[in-house]
Amino acid sequence: MRDPRSALAETVSWIDLLLTDGRTREDVLDLRELSVQSGVPSELITVLLDGDEAPAEDISERIISRIVHLRETRLRPDGTRHSYEEIASSFGASRASLSNMVNGRRKADSGTGTRPARSGGPLASTQAGIERFFFGEPNGWLSAEPETALNDALQPVLAELRTSAGDTVGADRAVALRAAAALPPDKWQLLQGVIATLEKQVRNELGQG
Structure with missing residues (x-):
């Protein structure tokens, strides 16, 4: 399996090489859209595009933050967020279990509560259920390393540049x-x-x- 950082560096190099007519990365990369698609904060995307390493991150925190991110960016047709009950019931869990998992962790991080004794992240079945709800199938999006998540989000940009350059x-x-x-x-x-x-x-x- 390829190193995520090397894979991302290769994709960025291809994008740079395919830029023509004086265009720059800023002309073809929308940091906000990349953040929406990858779940990686815009400021971290800038760091990764420059070839620097992402700071150490607890995988449990990453998963929780991306669950929150999905609710804020993948909205219902009427523009409102999907409820915890709606998400949890789709894979046979309770609203309380999902809400407590997310909000309990966020309160602990903000110093307004006590961090749960168990440091592990959500069960694999819970992650798979949430990914299936938002993406149609489990795809590892919640736990993907920032480099991998960003690299995946960049593939449509790379494909478009290749298409515009010809076959x-x-x-x-x-x-x-x-x-x-x-x-x-x-x-x-x-x-x-x-x-x-x-x-x-x-x-x-x-x-x-």
Whole structure:
């Protein structure tokens, strides 16, 4: 399995390489929308896009904060939040259990209550039920590391940039050429040597050597 930070760095690099006509990240990345889609705060998104590490975070706190985030951003058609009863009943839990889990943790974090003795996060079945309610199926969204969550949210942006650059193969070739042009002289000489070797190999295979 790929390291989440490396996977995110690769996606950001592709986005940077596909930016043309003087466009910048700010022109194509909507931090607020990325935050809505990923559950990662906008200020942390900026940190991650710059290649820095996310601060250490308790996974239980992450899950609880994302449950709150879902209720605030995935609203009913009339613009109101889904109730705890509505969410909990969808997977056979009680309103009180879900409400107490979220609000109990938030009160403990704010210093107005006592943190529960058990430090574990919500049961896997509870997480799966909440994800199914909001996304249609369990997808690991509540517990995903910030880098993974942001990387997933960036994929539609990357796909759109590739589409606007032409077909995927053509876009990849264009990016490769741009990247090659930016290589320092020693790296460019190395690349030329590789290309020459490949050309010789092809000629030999075709009997043209």
